Structure formats: C-alpha cells, structure tokens
Amino acid sequence: MNQDTILKTLIADNVVSDPASARGRLLKEAAKLFRDKGYERTTVRDLAAAVGIQSGSLFHHFRSKEDILKAVMVETIQLNTALMRAAVEAADSHEDKLRALIRAELESVLGQTGEAMAVLVFEWRSLSDGAQAEVLALRDIYEQLWLDVLATLAEAGTIKADAFVVRRLLTGALSWTITWYRPDGGMDLAELTDQVMLTLAVSH
Amino acid sequence: MNQDTILKTLIADNVVSDPASARGRLLKEAAKLFRDKGYERTTVRDLAAAVGIQSGSLFHHFRSKEDILKAVMVETIQLNTALMRAAVEAADSHEDKLRALIRAELESVLGQTGEAMAVLVFEWRSLSDGAQAEVLALRDIYEQLWLDVLATLAEAGTIKADAFVVRRLLTGALSWTITWYRPDGGMDLAELTDQVMLTLAVSH
DNA sequence: CAAGATACCAAGCAAGCGCTTGGTTTGTAA
DNA sequence: TTACAAACCAAGCGCTTGCTTGGTATCTTG
Known part of the structure; x- marks a missing residue:
C-alpha cells in the first residue's frame, strides 16, 4: 500500500480531513502559520485571512x-502512524526496518506534513492539559512501532545502547x-538517512 | 579552572549577571517562566510578580x-561557551574530548542552566530578526568547539558520518x-553520557 | 548631612486579543 | 419553488496585553 492510498483510506474513514x-485547507494553513509565527503569535484573524474568510466565521468550523491546534496535531499523528506502520511492514530485515522508520520520519518531518x-x-505546551493527554495517547501507539524494532536490534547486539534511550535520542x-x-543543500533524503545510520554505526 | 571559578570570572567581567x-534574579525567574509557560504566555505581570515588584518597574531594568528574553539567551550562551571550552581543554584524548562535550552539554541542558x-x-522564534542574528553569532563560537573535535574523530575514522551532520543530530x-x-529515574548523568557514546558507537 | 542617582509604586492608556451575536447569503434536496 | 440548513459577514464586547507616566522612597557618595 503506497502513501497516497493510505492517505485516501484515512480520509474515507474520517480520520484525517480532505485537504x-x-x-482541510484551514488546517494546512494553520500548520504553516503556527510553525512560522508560533501558536500564540498567530491570531484568529491571521487564520481566517489565510483561507479568505472573516475571523468570526472560523468558529463555525x-x-x-x-x-484548531489540537486538530492539526491529532491528524498529523494519525497519518504518520499509518505511514510508519506501512514502512515497517514493507521492510524485511530488522536493520532495514530501522532504516525505513528513519526514512519515514525524516519524510514526515521534512516533507508534506x-x-x-x-x-x-514546538507548540506542545500551548495545548491544555486535557488535550495534551489525548495527543499523548496517540503518540504512544506511534512510539511502540519504534521500540519494537529497536528492542530486537538491541537483543541482537546491533545497537549497543538501551532501546528506549536510543529512541529518545533519535526523536x-x-x-x-x-x-x-535544506533539500537543496547537496544532500538528499536517502543520503541523510544513510548519515543517520552511519552515526548509529548500523550497517546494512 | 572549575565551573564555579568560571562563573565568577564571567560575573566579574559583566558577561553574565550575578544571580x-x-x-540576575529576574533573569533566573524569567527563564523558568518562559520554559514553563512559553514566552508569549508569560506576561510582564507574571515576571514582575516572580521577583516581587510591580509590572511597570520591570522597565526600569x-x-x-x-x-529580557534576549538577555536570558545571550547570558546562557556566554556561560556555556566558557564551560564547554574548559571541558574540552581538560580532556586528553579526542574520544575523551567528545565525551566531555557531551557531558557538559547534558549538564547545561539538565542542570542549573x-x-x-x-x-x-524552544523560544527562538519569539526573538525579532535583529536579536536572532546577535544570538546566532554567539552560537557559532560555541558550535566551533564541537566541530573541531568531531572533525578530528571523523578523520581518524572513529566516527563514520560527516562531522557537521553528527553535530546537528547531537544537538x-x-x-x-x-x-x-529525569535524574530520579534510575540513570544518572554519567550513565546517560555513556549511553550517548554507545549510541554513537564510540568506545573509550 | 545634602544631593543626586537609582529603584520602585500606583494608575491607567492604547491596542490587540479570542470569541459572540444577529442577520444575510449560498447550497441542497424534495 | 419552497424550505431548511450550512456557511459566512459585519460589528463589536469584554478583557488582557506591553508599556508609559508622574511621583515617592531608598541607596550611594562627597
């Protein structure tokens, strides 16, 4: 199952909004504004202007x-968990599973999402306590994918440090x-993935 | 030169404020509030209350x-640059210099500062462009300490990846x-430093 | 002790904030 | 064509924000 198919399935299941x-358009613009200016510095008037409506009309949606912040976070985690799972399942060896996870997370971080x-x-603290707990629960699922692979590699001696610690350092x-x-800086995503694997001294 | 001596020298030179x-007390409280609530969510009334004065009186200082945000950042970089330099100079082998840098940065991040x-x-974006440039210039000095050590280790083949990339991943x-x-979680700073070295597969 | 500088307070201003309200337009389906 | 809901606008309310102002203590120094 390729990435586009996964996205379409999640949209059909109402897990993520159709862009x-x-x-969906508002969430996309909101993510951009929140990243560029920070959540607090972004006003509801900024958000509304980005999609061409009045600020009050936002509160209809x-x-x-x-x-809005919570929706951006929840949908992003949901999408990336699905993408990660597919990446792990597609790889054969445990080393390749790790490489696939690293590659997939780099794509998430540096690509579309x-x-x-x-x-x-960066905007974690701007969520209220209740919303933080909700997002945290979703993140745990995502993290387990990593821990399973890293624990296996640790048992095999491929990585020398503790699996939990390695995951957190990698995060x-x-x-x-x-x-x-910067993708135009002479190093593409495959090379960056290789560099991370080399830093971990995991060969393939 | 130990850490306390370094701090006192910097205070005497007016590079960092006397706590x-x-x-100095305000900057200490400001750092805590900015970390806990974020810069934007922290009001001048919060800052003033933390040191027991009226909000308007802040603008006398x-x-x-x-x-205030800029001062927190600048003084922190200045102090840590000095601490790092001392840590590197005290170590003998290049592996030990790397270990000393990692340990020192962990102490900075997890300790007093x-x-x-x-x-x-986390509050980088809250600075205006001009202030960002000032802080960036100071950070470059700090980073060069790392790059010198990592480049030597890369030439020797102790680390396999590019020195720049390794430094950024480590950051x-x-x-x-x-x-x-959490220091009370069963792993002290020495063990954490070891875990980082093991993750990098650099032996000692 | 005099006098100037430093540190502070009490009060409040102008601007910007998230969000509400009452009403109008647009889309949909019988 | 009619009826209803969803989507949106125009206006602005109540509150908080960073910062200013004019004046009063407190400290420092000759």
Whole structure:
C-alpha cells in the first residue's frame, strides 16, 4: 500500500480531513502559520485571512482556537502512524526496518506534513492539559512501532545502547532536522538517512 | 579552572549577571517562566510578580519584554561557551574530548542552566530578526568547539558520518533530553553520557 | 548631612486579543 | 419553488496585553 492510498483510506474513514475541504485547507494553513509565527503569535484573524474568510466565521468550523491546534496535531499523528506502520511492514530485515522508520520520519518531518510536525514538536505546551493527554495517547501507539524494532536490534547486539534511550535520542535528532536540513543543500533524503545510520554505526 | 571559578570570572567581567543581583534574579525567574509557560504566555505581570515588584518597574531594568528574553539567551550562551571550552581543554584524548562535550552539554541542558537552555531551544522564534542574528553569532563560537573535535574523530575514522551532520543530530538528541530525562529515574548523568557514546558507537 | 542617582509604586492608556451575536447569503434536496 | 440548513459577514464586547507616566522612597557618595 503506497502513501497516497493510505492517505485516501484515512480520509474515507474520517480520520484525517480532505485537504480539498474547507476544514482541510484551514488546517494546512494553520500548520504553516503556527510553525512560522508560533501558536500564540498567530491570531484568529491571521487564520481566517489565510483561507479568505472573516475571523468570526472560523468558529463555525472549530469551537476554539485551541481546537484548531489540537486538530492539526491529532491528524498529523494519525497519518504518520499509518505511514510508519506501512514502512515497517514493507521492510524485511530488522536493520532495514530501522532504516525505513528513519526514512519515514525524516519524510514526515521534512516533507508534506513537515509544518504540522514542527507544530507537534514546538507548540506542545500551548495545548491544555486535557488535550495534551489525548495527543499523548496517540503518540504512544506511534512510539511502540519504534521500540519494537529497536528492542530486537538491541537483543541482537546491533545497537549497543538501551532501546528506549536510543529512541529518545533519535526523536530529538530527527525532529531537529527541521531547523537545519535544506533539500537543496547537496544532500538528499536517502543520503541523510544513510548519515543517520552511519552515526548509529548500523550497517546494512 | 572549575565551573564555579568560571562563573565568577564571567560575573566579574559583566558577561553574565550575578544571580544575587536584582537583574540576575529576574533573569533566573524569567527563564523558568518562559520554559514553563512559553514566552508569549508569560506576561510582564507574571515576571514582575516572580521577583516581587510591580509590572511597570520591570522597565526600569529592561527596555522591553523581548530584551529580557534576549538577555536570558545571550547570558546562557556566554556561560556555556566558557564551560564547554574548559571541558574540552581538560580532556586528553579526542574520544575523551567528545565525551566531555557531551557531558557538559547534558549538564547545561539538565542542570542549573536547564531552564534557560530550554528557552534557547524552544523560544527562538519569539526573538525579532535583529536579536536572532546577535544570538546566532554567539552560537557559532560555541558550535566551533564541537566541530573541531568531531572533525578530528571523523578523520581518524572513529566516527563514520560527516562531522557537521553528527553535530546537528547531537544537538537535537541532547537538547531533546529536556523533555524526557529525569535524574530520579534510575540513570544518572554519567550513565546517560555513556549511553550517548554507545549510541554513537564510540568506545573509550 | 545634602544631593543626586537609582529603584520602585500606583494608575491607567492604547491596542490587540479570542470569541459572540444577529442577520444575510449560498447550497441542497424534495 | 419552497424550505431548511450550512456557511459566512459585519460589528463589536469584554478583557488582557506591553508599556508609559508622574511621583515617592531608598541607596550611594562627597
């Protein structure tokens, strides 16, 4: 199942919004604004202007500004969990599964959903406690995919450090690429993936 | 030269504020508030209350709220650059220099200056363009310490990936520890440093 | 002790914020 | 064509924000 098919399935199941719909377009613009200016600095007037409506009309689609932030985060996690799962299942060896996870997370962070992923990393504290808990529950599912693969590699001795610690170090390392990686800088995503594998000293 | 001596030298040179002074106390409280609530959600009334004065009185010490954020960042970088330099110079082998850098950065991120370091990572966008440029210039000095050590290790073949890439991956990995590492969780800083070295597959 | 600088308070202004309200347009389906 | 709901607008309310102002204590120094 390729990435486009996965996206369409999730849209059909109402797990993520259709990017063509009013709601989907708003979430896309919101992700961009939240990443560029931060959640607090982005006003409901900014959000409304980005999709060409009045600020008050936003509240016909979402109950509050925070609701928009939450929707951006939830939909992004849902989509990426599905993409990750497919990436793991498509790979054969455990080394290749790790490589596939790294590649997939880099694609999430640096590609289409990059704006939303950055929001997920940097705007965490802007969510209320209740909403944080909801998002956290979804993230745990996502994380388990990583831990399964890393634990197997640790048992086999391919990686020397603790699987939990490696995952957490990787989380930081990979999401931080948002701040410095530029696709036009002479290193494509495959090379970057290789560099990460080399840094971990995992051969293939 | 130990850490306390370094701090005192910097205070004497007016590079960082004395934590006992009014200015120093405010910056300490500001770092905590900015980390906990984010810069935008922290009001000048919050900042003033934290040191027991009226909100208007803040502007006797700082020209603007942003000035406070900038001061937190600048002083933190200055202090940590000095600490890093001392850590590198105290180590003998290149592997030990890397270990010393990792340990020192973890101490910065997780110890006394942790709040301010978190602000440096997460509140970057809240600075105006001009202030960002100033902070960036200071950060470049800091980064060069890392790159020198990593480049030597790359030439020797101890690390297999590109030195620039490794440093950037490490930046993310180490600063991300703010979000998950708890000193009471059964792993002390020495063990965490070891885990990072093991993840990089650099032996000692 | 005098006098200037430093540190602070009490009050409030102008602007911007999230969100509400009452009413109008647009789409849909019988 | 009619009836109803969904989508939107125009206006603005109540509140909070960063910062200013004019004045008063407190400290420092000759």
